[in-house]
Amino acid sequence: xxxxxxxxxxxxxxxxxxxxxxxxxxxxxxxxxxxxxxxxxxxxxxxxxxxxxxxxxxxxxxxxxxxxxxxxxxxxxxxxxxxxxxxxxxxxxxxxxxxxxxxxxxxxxxxxxxxxxxxxxxxxxxxxxxxxxxxxxxxxxxxxxxxxxxxxxxxxxxxxxxxxxxxxxxxxxxxxxxxxxxxxxxxxxxxxxxxxxxxxxxxxxxxxxxxxxxxxxxxxxxxxxxxxxxxxxxxxxxxxxxxxxxxxxxxxxxxxxxxx
Numbered sequence: 652x653x654x655x656x657x658x659x660x661x662x663x664x665x666x667x668x669x670x671x672x673x674x675x676x677x678x679x680x681x682x683x684x685x686x687x688x689x690x691x692x693x694x695x696x697x698x699x700x701x702x703x704x705x706x707x708x709x710x711x712x713x714x715x716x717x718x719x720x721x722x723x724x725x726x727x728x729x730x731x732x733x734x735x736x737x738x739x740x741x742x743x744x745x746x747x748x749x750x751x752x753x754x755x756x757x758x759x760x761x762x763x764x765x766x767x768x769x770x771x772x773x774x775x776x777x778x779x780x781x782x783x784x785x786x787x788x789x790x791x792x793x794x795x796x797x798x799x800x801x802x803x804x805x806x807x808x809x810x811x812x813x814x815x816x817x818x819x820x821x822x823x824x825x826x827x828x829x830x831x832x833x834x835x836x837x838x839x840x841x842x843x844x845x846x847x848x849x850x851x852x853x854x855x856x857x858x859x860x861x862x863x864x865x866x867x868x869x870x871x872x873x874x875x876x877x878x879x880x881x882x883x884x885x886x887x888x889x890x891x892x893x894x895x896x897x898x899x900x901x902x903x904x905x906x907x908x909x910x911x
Contacts, residue, residue, distance in 0.1 A: 667698035669828040669860040670719055674728035677714050688714040690883040701854045701861045703871040706880035707905050712864045720830045721745050733827055754821030754829035758836040760813045762805040769801040772819045791819045795849050811842025818849050831863040835870055847873040868897035
């Protein structure tokens with residue numbers, strides 16, 4: 652039996668919360684052009700858990716991720732990374748928080764073409780003026796299977812290999828949380844499954860926290876839980892998802908969106 656949304660989506664007080672939103676709303680435009688992208692969204696992302704965010708096209712899932720990660724401002728409500736309220740931070744402090752405590756993986760890889768795979772992986776540390784922990788770096792490189800490709804530039808790597816570089820880059824600073832926006836959207840099914848497996852391993856073996864926006868029920872099947880948005884609101888949650896169950900739930904939401 653699926654728990655009521657208000658119970659299922661509330662942060663659990665007995666479990667560490669890596670990131671959370673409370674009463675989060677995001678509005679674009681005004682008057683006749685006013686669009687409510689998010690409407691009073693409260694959710695906690697628990698430490699050491701892999702969460703997928705899903706919903707019909709235009710439901711607000713990418714907007715939720717961007718606001719939760721401090722990439723976009725909010726119209727009302729609050730966003731916290733650990734115990735830090737993002738609205739209390741200036742631009743420089745927010746930039747430093749994103750650099751030091753948040754990892755990002757995007758659909759387009761976002762690697763610098765003139766840097767080697769190793770230089771791309773360690774780029775967040777280079778920008779911060781920090782030296783990599785060699786033992787940690789070796790572990791990440793081995794986990795994503797890039798030991799023989801570290802001297803190659805992105806143009807010499809396949810799409811799947813480029814995204815593995817991006818996964819290692821997101822992990823290298825040991826962030827509190829990793830946000831992925833359709834991280835397998837540009838990959839074939841085999842390469843996508845490899846990248847999702849690495850993210851799954853990072854949660855299981857490294858106690859990493861991962862939040863991923865996806866439209867793919869197969870990708871969502873790698874997560875510990877899936878939260879569903881519709882029309883800018885959280886409407887449901889599923890734990891221990893399977894692709895088949897996720898697909899059925901998405902069909903129901905699509906029907907609701909068209910007839911609502």
